[in-house]
Amino acid sequence: ALVDGSQRDLDGWHVVVSAGGTREPLDPVRFLGNRSSGRQGVALAQAAARRGARVTLVGANLAVAAPAGVDLVPVETTAQLRDAVRAAAKDADVVVMAAAVADFAPAHAAADKIKKRADGVTPAIELVETVDILAELAHEPLLPGQLVVGFAAETGDATGSVLEHGRAKALRKGADLLVVNAVGHGVGFGTDTNDVTLLDRAGEVVGRADGTKLDVAHAIWDAVVARR
Ligand code: CTP
Ligand code: CA
Numbered sequence: 001a002l003v004d005g006s007q008r009d010l011d012g013w014h015v016v017v018s019a020g021g022t023r024e025p026l027d028p029v030r031f032l033g034n035r036s037s038g039r040q041g042v043a044l045a046q047a048a049a050r051r052g053a054r055v056t057l058v059g060a061n062l063a064v065a066a067p068a069g070v071d072l073v074p075v076e077t078t079a080q081l082r083d084a085v086r087a088a089a090k091d092a093d094v095v096v097m098a099a100a101v102a103d104f105a106p107a108h109a110a111a112d113k114i115k116k117r118a119d120g121v122t123p124a125i126e127l128v129e130t131v132d133i134l135a136e137l138a139h140e141p142l143l144p145g146q147l148v149v150g151f152a153a154e155t156g157d158a159t160g161s162v163l164e165h166g167r168a169k170a171l172r173k174g175a176d177l178l179v180v181n182a183v184g185h186g187v188g189f190g191t192d193t194n195d196v197t198l199l200d201r202a203g204e205v206v207g208r209a210d211g212t213k214l215d216v217a218h219a220i221w222d223a224v225v226a227r228r
Helices: 040-049 080-088 133-139 161-174 215-225
Strands: 016-022 024-027 030-032 054-058 071-075 094-097 104-106 127-128 147-156 178-183 193-200 206-211
Touching: 016 040, 016 161, 016 193, 040 054, 040 071, 040 161, 040 215, 054 080, 071 080, 080 094, 080 133, 094 133, 104 193, 104 215, 133 161, 147 161, 161 178, 178 215, 193 215, 206 215
Parallel strands: 016 054, 016 094, 054 071, 094 147, 147 178
Antiparallel strands: 024 030, 104 127, 178 193, 193 206
16 A cells, blocks of 8 residues: 555545544533544544545544644534534545544533532433444435445454454444454554454455554555445
């Protein structure tokens, strides 16, 4: 794969990339969130812009700066991310869901700051499941021929390996490509490098990539271009 960005194979494309981690409010000052920095999504946006694409980056609480030359739409919650992605995706050739999206949100956000109680009773937080933005885009396409790319951060456990979990997720999500990365062992979140396996919608391995998040981003765009 060319990683110097000298190829302009995304000329004329509009690509939408979501990045970062969503936050779901508990009260005006607190949220449920995750540790995603947004680095891999930002690298995807940067690589696509270098390759000639018009890029909309829907950034949820990014810990890193957005690259120059992309249209940044900042969001905080999963509902905002969904609206921004779907609005931008109306004329997009590709949508890449690199964001770490909250799976659950508090059923009710308190209007005022939650206070400790004199009797020591602790609050219980009721959660509701969020909309699966990726599965929705993959199962009910906004545009015929639009490519949808998802990510799966997996750890191996007693019920299966990283790749087995990835395969099951590929079949469930229906995305054209699923980028599977192993997390939780010093790789993935918060680091500058990544190691991924690319699966098609049937769960078959169609590529692997490792290196900096920019190297991995270019490899993902290579795979997207090959499927278009
Ligand atoms: N995703 C999404 N909307 C959600 C949850 C996840 O669009 N509400 C997307 C992520 O952006 C990612 C993909 O789905 O591209 C996979 O996310 P992941 O957390 O690995 O999968 P889940 O389906 O949420 O399953 P689980 O967390 O239970 O493994
Ligand atoms: Ca999840």
